[in-house]
Amino acid sequence: MSGPGMGRGGSRSLDQVSVEEKKKMDRKALRNLLKYALPFWPKFLLALMLVLMLTGAELLRPYILGLAIDDIAFTLDNPAGILDNKSRIILMGAAFFGLALAQLVIGYFSAFILRATSARIIMNLRDKVFTHVQRLHFPYFDKTPVGSLVTRICNDTNNISEMYTNVLVNFFRDIFEIIGVIIVMFMINTRLALAVMVVVPLMAAATIMFRLKARKVFTRIRAKLAAINIFLSEHIAGMKIIQAFNMQNAKKEEFDTVNHEYLRENDKMIVIFGVFRPFMEIVAAIATALILWIGGKGILESAISFGTVYMFLNYSGKFFQPIMNLTEMYNTTQSSLVSSDRIESLLKTGTEENPGDYQELGEIRGEIEFRNVWFAYVGENWVLRDVSFTVRPGEKIAIVGTTGAGKTTIISLILGFYKIQKGEIFVDGKPISKINIRELRKAVGTVRQDVFLFQGDIETNIRLYNDIDFELVKKAAETVNASKFIENLPLKYKEPVNQRGTTLSEGQRQLLSFARAIVMDPRILVLDEATSSVDARTEQLIQEGLENLMEGRTSITIAHRLSTIKNADRILFLHHGRIAESGSHTELMELRKLYYELYSIQYS
């Protein structure tokens, strides 16, 4: 039979993209980060201008103070002009106040623009990722842990926000400053300027080294964070089992391992960055020493004036300050790059696009045909082997078979969740690979074997977010006999349902998901063990309710209990992925083969 064999091996690798691949993506990642920001370039430009103004204002302040000092010195020498100078001081005070006020306003606007724009970028990005995830092709979810996707959509997007609030604009400002200072330095004295430039390769080498190391560690940090979320999401869901089996201590240890790995990676980051950043200061110190030494020698030899050396000292300070800033930001940048990589790789994952030349389904009649269908989830572990059958519009089909025979798989294929390897499936005579799959799904009402409820209330769990009259919701609930327990709830249809609906009984959950399937008045009804958790009385009532409803609809029922399938027009007996027998109950019993064996057992 088939082999499930994917599970964790595959899923974990999702968070461990190789370093080789990383390098390749390196430049692209930066481009991506800028791409997200591109639509907002006027805002960033404005912010940059404001930031530059702020820097300018910062430079004006010492100037005003300098003027004041000159004035005071002048007054001390010429006491006669004191009155005049007093008013000058007041004037300067006013200018100073104005400057401070301007800084306040500009400071507010630049910071706000950056933060707000960044928030918007993050919102848009998150929106984009989430939208993409909704369209991902189905098998992806089989092998991707929930926590991993949550981390990408929520945490990784968050992680790049600092890139836009702190880094982007300051990056430009710093680059401007650096370029400006370099030009000035070369204009003043080439020899000293070259001396300062000597250290640049040193910085470049350090930066490259840092980048390689930091990238690797950041990639692991993000992966470990995802691992924490994966672990949490799974174990919170399974908490009851953990407690019932007294596994708390073992699980504590397991979590400690995951948690500790995250700590270790973070510690590595501290070491790397703890060396890198101070190293840049050493480089700056070397530059200063070089200037002093060369300059000092120059002065001794009377080749350079003292003023030049003094100026250079100041400029080298101004040269290294923005470099230090950039260094400080480099951490954020690397971390953001890694996150944007992770987001982009998710965005590149294939979606279940409609084929370009798909055929309109139009009004669905409800004919389904499997023609020599072969299907395997993994490799060549065939779950369905050469399955062929046709369901005519309005026909009631039942599929029976031992567990693991592939019944649920057939349902998944009808809904287009997986691609088949061989053969073809037709809906209303059109190949399933050539139709708009969402249109088809809309026409199919399914009760899945694994029930899922959403946070909200009873009503939204039945109609979901479709525009459906409350009366119809009520009617659907009545049809499947769910109304009985709903009416007993304090708020009835408005009763809140918590996440997963854990405060309802299993049978109640199943009834709700049953109501959900019929409320949309689907052409095709697919019931995968829809009443497995329901008592006989309720099931009887449901069956009576369904009788009318099924009239004229195509229906496919999977059940183990004969009582559930007795009304079927035709029964397919699935055995090890093949259709072994098919026919009405009477026919199959007369055949006295597999079906007969199975059901004479049940009531012997």
Next chain:
Amino acid sequence: MTDNANSGEQKGNAGLRKKFRLWRLARQGRVPDEIKGTPEEKLLKKKIKQNKNLKKGWGLFIEFIRRHWVRYSFGVLAIVSVNAMSIVTPIITGDIVDMLSDTAAGMESVSLKRLSMLCLVIVGLSFAKLMANFFNRYLIQGASNILEYAMRKRMFNKLIDLSISYFNRKSAGEIMALASNDLRALRHAVGHGIMMLTNALVLLGAGFIYLTVRLSLPLTLAIMIPFPFMLLLINGFSRFIQARFKRVQETFADLSSKVEENISGIRVIKSFVQEEQEIANFRKINESNYDASIKHARVMAIFHPSLSFISTMSYLIMLMAGGLMAMQGAISLGEFVAANTFIGMLIRPISFLGMLINQMQQGKVSLTRIGELIFENPDIFDGKFGTPPIESPGRLSGRIEFNNLRFKYPEKDGYILDGINTAIAPGTTVALVGEVGSGKTTFANLLMRIFDIEEKGMITIDGHDITDIPLKALRDNIGYVPQDNFLFSESIAYNIGFSEEGYPMEEIENAARKSNVYGNIMEFPEKFDTMLGEKGVNLSGGQKQRICIARALIKDAPILILDDCLSSVDVETEKEILANLRDVRAGRTCIIISHRVSTIKDADKIIVLENSRIAEEGSHDQLVALGGIYDKMYRMQLIDEIEINGGGAL
């Protein structure tokens, strides 16, 4: 305690006053009689709890620092030395410059050797600074990493001991947000906080030393006029920052919760083509997170510039007052310049202080949120009803008695079970039947103390009150198959041998045989090592269910609870499993919950639950003879059978 600041500004004055009163009461930690029974009471209680959690959180934090005090002392020392070296280096540079300027003026000549020496000293110092800086980062930020780790560990350890009722209230996504986003904020606050605090203190200290040496009192006082305003500003802003940051964190948790649910339910979403609607729903939450961020951005954007605006006022005062005084000769020009330098020295630490405050507020918010989980108490624990648990109950024999058992779920009205009186003899099999939602699973939950009975004495096992049996021993004595077959994304072998000690492979295989899943497993290419997806997505419904049965059987516990565990298997398999169970059941108390008569016919006793009570009780034959609910149910399934068999025979 100040999360009302946000809504407070929108409401009228009266509302504000009320909020303030509430805030004050919350601080005092008391609930006055006059607001009992009003919605305010609930709010107040919540706030008091939050305050308590925050206080406890602080306690944890202090405790942490105390435990790591050596690390922190050295870390702080490293920061101080970095600062010291940052001050020394410019002095040396200045010396060299002075020397050079003298040389240039021809006053004296510096030797090349001395010059080289000093240059080397500068480079050497920078190396020393590298070391100090490295240690500073390694020690202080390393400690905050440890704090994050320790908090997360504590969080999970608490989480896993919390009762299931907690998880009915809190979603996985929210908890994930706490463990990632809030802990990150806390780490930043602690790591950067201490660094900034030390920096600020050192620089302020240096500034004040400078001040005492160089400046006269009146001028100093004049310059310091804006400082109290700064404190006021910080104090005023911190509430806003807190309230708004809290909103940001909350909306992030909503986001995380939504995404977690969405992905978990993606199969349903896709089947019902709800993608667009989900995107719209997500967008709403995303937007509210954005709105919260914008509001937060607004205070943050105004906070820092205002702080530096006020501090610039010191310059202004100096310029005006100092300038005039200097002109009149009241102070010297030197003093004027010195004051200028002094302010320059103070501005930086003050901006550090601002950042510090901001970080602290954010840390506080996250600490409160995390505290809500860390300081939550489990509802179910040993010795809950005051009596100490009995020591080493060993293997129970499995005599279970229910005495007037009544139960309702917390925060829900209406008793699910009411007046249940029955006894289960050891080694017998009891079947529970009843309509959907009649309380069968609840029954099992109570036996395992997943939920707890209201009073002692309602359930006894082997004569011990169930709450007197240590929780661990109780659950060790019960093998359980849940109704929703939950499996972990581990290997099949791991899932079957799910226990702390683990089981040898033979036993695992044996259990798989008994639950009739062995054949299936052996057909998988990797057999027992087959890795499952989350919740076992890569198995069929029946395969999952039978692995769950194997997981319970391997435990060899005296009490076995099977909650509707054959609902997804075909009749043939069911029959075989039942046959296997017959051996297993021998010498064990077995509670089987099912909707199918075929599963429970053989039970020693069948209990029919209806309307929160035991409606019928007895063996299959007795109940059929009784002609009540059970008989009806039996007949219903029997009619089907006759119909089918009849049809087949014809």
